[in-house]
Amino acid sequence: MKDSTPPTGHWLDSRLPFLRPFCQHMARFPMPPVNLLWTIGACLMVAFGLMFVSGLFLSLHYQPDLSLAFDSVEAIERRVPSGWLIRSIHTGGVSLLFAALYIHVGRGLWYGSYKAPREIVWLSGLFLMLLFMTTAFAGYVLPWGQMSYWGATVITHAVEAIPGIGHGLLVYLLGEDTLGGVALHRFFILHFTLGFIIAAIVGLHILCLHGTGSSNPTLDSPHPDRTTRPFAPFYVTKDCLAVCVFLAIFTVLIFFLPGLLSKLDNIIPANPLKTPADITPEWYLAPWFAMLRAIPSRLGGLIAAASSLLVLFLLPWLDRSPRHNATYRPLVRLGMGFFFIAFITLILAGMHGATPLWVWLSRGAMLVWFLTFLVLLPLVAYRERQAAGNAPTQGETP
Amino acid sequence: MRSCFHPTGMVFLAALSLTSISTTARANSPAPVQAPATQAAAPTADPLPTMRPEERGLMIFQQVCSSCHSMERAHYGDMIGLQPSVTALQHWAQQRHAGLESPIASPYPSVAVGKANNGGDYPPDLSHIARTIRGGPNYIRQMLAGYRPTPPGVTLAPNTYYNPIALTHHHKFKMRPPLHEGMITFPDGTQATIPQMASDVTAFLQWADDSHRRTRQFIGTAVLLYLTLLGGVLLALWRLLKRTA
Numbered sequence A: 001m002k003d004s005t006p007p008t009g010h011w012l013d014s015r016l017p018f019l020r021p022f023c024q025h026m027a028r029f030p031m032p033p034v035n036l037l038w039t040i041g042a043c044l045m046v047a048f049g050l051m052f053v054s055g056l057f058l059s060l061h062y063q064p065d066l067s068l069a070f071d072s073v074e075a076i077e078r079r080v081p082s083g084w085l086i087r088s089i090h091t092g093g094v095s096l097l098f099a100a101l102y103i104h105v106g107r108g109l110w111y112g113s114y115k116a117p118r119e120i121v122w123l124s125g126l127f128l129m130l131l132f133m134t135t136a137f138a139g140y141v142l143p144w145g146q147m148s149y150w151g152a153t154v155i156t157h158a159v160e161a162i163p164g165i166g167h168g169l170l171v172y173l174l175g176e177d178t179l180g181g182v183a184l185h186r187f188f189i190l191h192f193t194l195g196f197i198i199a200a201i202v203g204l205h206i207l208c209l210h211g212t213g214s215s216n217p218t219l220d221s222p223h224p225d226r227t228t229r230p231f232a233p234f235y236v237t238k239d240c241l242a243v244c245v246f247l248a249i250f251t252v253l254i255f256f257l258p259g260l261l262s263k264l265d266n267i268i269p270a271n272p273l274k275t276p277a278d279i280t281p282e283w284y285l286a287p288w289f290a291m292l293r294a295i296p297s298r299l300g301g302l303i304a305a306a307s308s309l310l311v312l313f314l315l316p317w318l319d320r321s322p323r324h325n326a327t328y329r330p331l332v333r334l335g336m337g338f339f340f341i342a343f344i345t346l347i348l349a350g351m352h353g354a355t356p357l358w359v360w361l362s363r364g365a366m367l368v369w370f371l372t373f374l375v376l377l378p379l380v381a382y383r384e385r386q387a388a389g390n391a392p393t394q395g396e397t398p
Numbered sequence B: 001m002r003s004c005f006h007p008t009g010m011v012f013l014a015a016l017s018l019t020s021i022s023t024t025a026r027a028n029s030p031a032p033v034q035a036p037a038t039q040a041a042a043p044t045a046d047p048l049p050t051m052r053p054e055e056r057g058l059m060i061f062q063q064v065c066s067s068c069h070s071m072e073r074a075h076y077g078d079m080i081g082l083q084p085s086v087t088a089l090q091h092w093a094q095q096r097h098a099g100l101e102s103p104i105a106s107p108y109p110s111v112a113v114g115k116a117n118n119g120g121d122y123p124p125d126l127s128h129i130a131r132t133i134r135g136g137p138n139y140i141r142q143m144l145a146g147y148r149p150t151p152p153g154v155t156l157a158p159n160t161y162y163n164p165i166a167l168t169h170h171h172k173f174k175m176r177p178p179l180h181e182g183m184i185t186f187p188d189g190t191q192a193t194i195p196q197m198a199s200d201v202t203a204f205l206q207w208a209d210d211s212h213r214r215t216r217q218f219i220g221t222a223v224l225l226y227l228t229l230l231g232g233v234l235l236a237l238w239r240l241l242k243r244t245a
Helices: A011-015 A019-028 A036-061 A069-078 A083-110 A119-141 A146-161 A166-174 A181-212 A231-256 A283-294 A298-318 A330-351 A356-390 B003-018 B020-028 B053-063 B076-081 B086-095 B111-117 B136-144 B194-209 B213-244
Strands: B071-075
Touching (some): A119 A283, A146 A181, A231 B213, A283 A298, A283 A356, A330 A356
């Protein structure tokens, strides 16, 4: 090796030799003929980036202290220059982020993106979803308004349902007997730190994706299209266009309809002595809140909510059929359709009061959730594998 | 307690006071805010200053509402958006033994005193009342102008007042009629009728709840316009690439 840099090479190339191959890999990355749903990932990246940056700016002015938290949020809204803008990006962005996240996961379910060889892409994505849910929950506590306090009280006390260690664990996590200053400080640290952890896992998620390549939605169709295009410039433009539309929706929501995404109760400071009329979570956490409520036993609710997420992690092994795309799997298409309806029902149920109607609707939706993933998918997959075994023409390569 | 905000607040206030008129005009109003007519100018030739409803509403809040209600979430200095004169704001704050960076606190030393002075109900904080009250700004506007003489045959409990609009929310309405014809002289010559003042003070309470609404809508429109242009370019590029690449 020579010490001097080659005259033709770029200054950076000799110092960061992986940079050029990396850029070339990204630009030439072969993309199958994917549809518009494959642009949601890019939208999610942008949404997360906005949340990350706006969150960093908010953390400069936020005070994670029981007596200062609420006033510091009001100060950000009223006195910090452009504070209201940054805060509305952060508080409105979370809804957009989760909307995109659920569409992204739903796309993975419909098109079988969880299947071999993309299991780790799927698992890292689900792990990201859990991290986002935790982060959103922790972040919602920070303004220390009425809904922050009471929402956090309800959810943290779900931990108490764990037999034996429940109460001790709750006190250990909160740092004191009730939700107070210590817990608020911990929620802030959790929320702040998780932002960076999510950034790292997003990197891992994309790294895994680039190992296996994007899934091809046309493979199971009667006319599979195996042509690929390099990622740049066509898919770069397509993603940018989708991001543009996504940002336009974002703009309308945060600048023109801010009341749609905010809860009135959270502009009232937290008061542990006064329970609000009805405690409802934000819509993106509502499905699991509805599950907690739908089961009469607290432990049962906790187990149901946890296992609803666990089945998603097991999906690559529950459905080992060579067929990916639900469009061409009639029973799976039906099941997934019912699952999406069930998910929306759970969102609505969680946002409404615990009336018998909504409790029974959420029980029905939970039944659909578990039946789809634990019964329907394995059965259909078994039949399809039998059929594929008899006629080994079905290709599985992406 | 709020010492952490002093640097930012001070710089912000100083910056605002230096450029108060231009900032206010740019951020909040299509019409520039003029200083009140001075005595030196000829009274006939000088046009009356224009005032926005929320600016008149601030005057009403200062002279009427704030004698019972607090606006804890806002500081005296926050009113710079409606009252560009720092001196006037300082004067108002000092009258209430506070400074520009103090919250607009309740005039009562304790909740008990506040209740005792208002027939047993504590006057609610007005920081976000326009958003949190049932019925919103429309309710506030109608309620403030909704006091009527007690009809014959109706007997009211002591310290309660007859207000058919308010009675849709309360069984016993204990706020004394706050507004009276001509109680305030507005520099812009607006007649201080009760419906006028009710409407102005509602505009002020909406502003106090959400002071950035105009700026937000302006920025929102600009962002949408930009995204539309960018989206158009990207769409054209995408369709071009679809054909060639």
